[in-house]
Amino acid sequence: MPLRSVFFVSDGTGITAETFGNSILAQFAAKPRHVRRPFIDTIDKARAVVDEINGVAASEGKRPIVFITLVSDEVRDIVTSDNCRGLVLDMFRAFVEPLEAEFGIKSNHRVGRFSDAAKSSEYNDRIEAINFSLAHDDGQSARNLAQADVILLGVSRSGKTPTSLYLAMQHGIKAANYPLIPEDFERGKLPGSLSQHLAKCFGLTIDPERLRQIRNERRPDSKYASLDNCRYEVREAEAMMRRHGVSWLSSTHKSIEEIATTILRDIRPDRLIY
Amino acid sequence: MPLRSVFFVSDGTGITAETFGNSILAQFAAKPRHVRRPFIDTIDKARAVVDEINGVAASEGKRPIVFITLVSDEVRDIVTSDNCRGLVLDMFRAFVEPLEAEFGIKSNHRVGRFSDAAKSSEYNDRIEAINFSLAHDDGQSARNLAQADVILLGVSRSGKTPTSLYLAMQHGIKAANYPLIPEDFERGKLPGSLSQHLAKCFGLTIDPERLRQIRNERRPDSKYASLDNCRYEVREAEAMMRRHGVSWLSSTHKSIEEIATTILRDIRPDRLIY
Numbered sequence: 001m002p003l004r005s006v007f008f009v010s011d012g013t014g015i016t017a018e019t020f021g022n023s024i025l026a027q028f029a030a031k032p033r034h035v036r037r038p039f040i041d042t043i044d045k046a047r048a049v050v051d052e053i054n055g056v057a058a059s060e061g062k063r064p065i066v067f068i069t070l071v072s073d074e075v076r077d078i079v080t081s082d083n084c085r086g087l088v089l090d091m092f093r094a095f096v097e098p099l100e101a102e103f104g105i106k107s108n109h110r111v112g113r114f115s116d117a118a119k120s121s122e123y124n125d126r127i128e129a130i131n132f133s134l135a136h137d138d139g140q141s142a143r144n145l146a147q148a149d150v151i152l153l154g155v156s157r158s159g160k161t162p163t164s165l166y167l168a169m170q171h172g173i174k175a176a177n178y179p180l181i182p183e184d185f186e187r188g189k190l191p192g193s194l195s196q197h198l199a200k201c202f203g204l205t206i207d208p209e210r211l212r213q214i215r216n217e218r219r220p221d222s223k224y225a226s227l228d229n230c231r232y233e234v235r236e237a238e239a240m241m242r243r244h245g246v247s248w249l250s251s252t253h254k255s256i257e258e259i260a261t262t263i264l265r266d267i268r269p270d271r272l273i274y
Numbered sequence: 275m276p277l278r279s280v281f282f283v284s285d286g287t288g289i290t291a292e293t294f295g296n297s298i299l300a301q302f303a304a305k306p307r308h309v310r311r312p313f314i315d316t317i318d319k320a321r322a323v324v325d326e327i328n329g330v331a332a333s334e335g336k337r338p339i340v341f342i343t344l345v346s347d348e349v350r351d352i353v354t355s356d357n358c359r360g361l362v363l364d365m366f367r368a369f370v371e372p373l374e375a376e377f378g379i380k381s382n383h384r385v386g387r388f389s390d391a392a393k394s395s396e397y398n399d400r401i402e403a404i405n406f407s408l409a410h411d412d413g414q415s416a417r418n419l420a421q422a423d424v425i426l427l428g429v430s431r432s433g434k435t436p437t438s439l440y441l442a443m444q445h446g447i448k449a450a451n452y453p454l455i456p457e458d459f460e461r462g463k464l465p466g467s468l469s470q471h472l473a474k475c476f477g478l479t480i481d482p483e484r485l486r487q488i489r490n491e492r493r494p495d496s497k498y499a500s501l502d503n504c505r506y507e508v509r510e511a512e513a514m515m516r517r518h519g520v521s522w523l524s525s526t527h528k529s530i531e532e533i534a535t536t537i538l539r540d541i542r543p544d545r546l547i548y
Binding site: 015261 | 310411529539
């Protein structure tokens with residue numbers, strides 16, 4: 001794609017405009033230039049931004065994309081007028097205003113109350129979940145497993161750690177993870193600390209060939225990374241999960257987000273709000 | 275607000291629908307119930323979801339809010355028809371389609387690119403960034419700091435770890451973090467391993483009273499958590515960052531997302547697009 005600029009124009013910090021705009025732009029392989037214009041809260045500032053947008057439109061030969069979060073009608077009218085040569089995308093008019101009508105309440109933005117996320121209990125739950133998941137990464141601790149929402153099992157490098165952290169960060173889920181290692185296979189069963197929590201165990205498996213690639217980047221030409229060893233570990237891990245009735249999925253062709261979504265659906269569909 | 279449900283309906287994982295929906299809902303003090311319905315990719319599944327939405331509308335006496343990301347016209351038509359008694363908010367029709375027309379390219383969602391996310395180099399960069407950030411959490415390793423994109427500094431419990439992981443997971447940023455501790459204050463300067471990388475250092479500070487609360491939950495009634503000690507550490511940390519010319523912000527009233535946005539803006543405005 002040729003050079004293209006995206007403006008984030010807001011009467012506040014612009015964080016909402018950016019978060020929103022990025023969620024839309026993430027749908028495209030395009031890599032536009034970002035221009036942030038916060039605190040546009042007067043008619044004069046709005047006119048100056050429109051001049052800037054029109055200047056960029058002329059110099060790039062393409063109209064800029066303009067994400068706006070502007071509450072004042074006077075200011076918004078200037079940016080959305082025909083005189084502005086950007087493609088203006090207005091989150092408030094499209095979605096927030098219909099919801100204000102539906103809920104019968106004003107949005108935080110409109111009443112000038114910047115969300116103080118850091119004080120909400122939901123936010124603190126997320127931070128606590130991240131700390132829990134870090135403390136229970138890679139089988140580090142068998143303490144407080146009763147508090148875990150999910151315990152991920154799988155061989156080393158099957159994707160447990162990023163999935164645990166994603167579940168914690170995005171969904172406030174306390175996700176422990178436990179690596180299945182040759183000692184477990186020789187013993188032929190899961191450690192006792194896990195066997196009391198089978199209902200919240202979920203397994204990750206992976207194609208042995210892909211596992212070999214990943215491990216080889218870490219420890220080239222090791223026994224750990226050899227295809228034979230990868231095949232052995234994956235086979236034993238799947239057999240063990242089957243024996244214990246632990247459901248699992250393969251991370252080979254799945255992103256963290258897809259794995260997390262599947263786990264949430266299977267383990268606890270609706271309990272958690274994040 | 276009385277009980278109200280929000281549905282996230284998608285033909286994929288629903289991650290986009292959720293991210294988008296949450297950015298809108300964050301504008302309201304409301305705490306609706308979340309219902310995720312991923313993988314709605316057939317007419318039959320769409321009809322079942324509409325039945326469910328209508329059931330909730332009847333039982334709650336309020337129409338549910340329904341955020342959708344549905345590519346297939348057949349499936350979308352069912353959910354957006356008059357027969358569905360939800361308030362349907364369609365990110366694709368409102369914003370993604372105008373951008374597809376403007377850019378002259380199809381969105382990733384539409385071409386199904388998400389499904390092989392695990393193979394993309396961007397995805398692998400994110401996983402690598404997560405591993406890097408974990409290995410460099412809490413000053414664990416001074417090795418390879420040259421590879422870090424960002425190094426976060428701050429006293430214990432100022433928010434470094436969740437911010438580092440968020441930067442890695444969401445933006446593919448290799449974020450190390452280093453805790454400023456009393457030994458650093460007595461020495462009066464940053465360790466040599468950091469002083470060569472000041473340009474990518476960024477500080478987090480925090481209100482001492484808030485810090486006391488957070489630490490007290492971890493180690494009640496300890497010297498570590500005492501208000502005097504929190505005041506001392508925060509004052510010394512800020513003085514040290516000032517001496518080294520490291521810019522910082524306060525995490526007291528900011529969410530991880532807001533902190534991350536500010537860091538990205540200040541440290542590397544245009545290299546990384548997220």
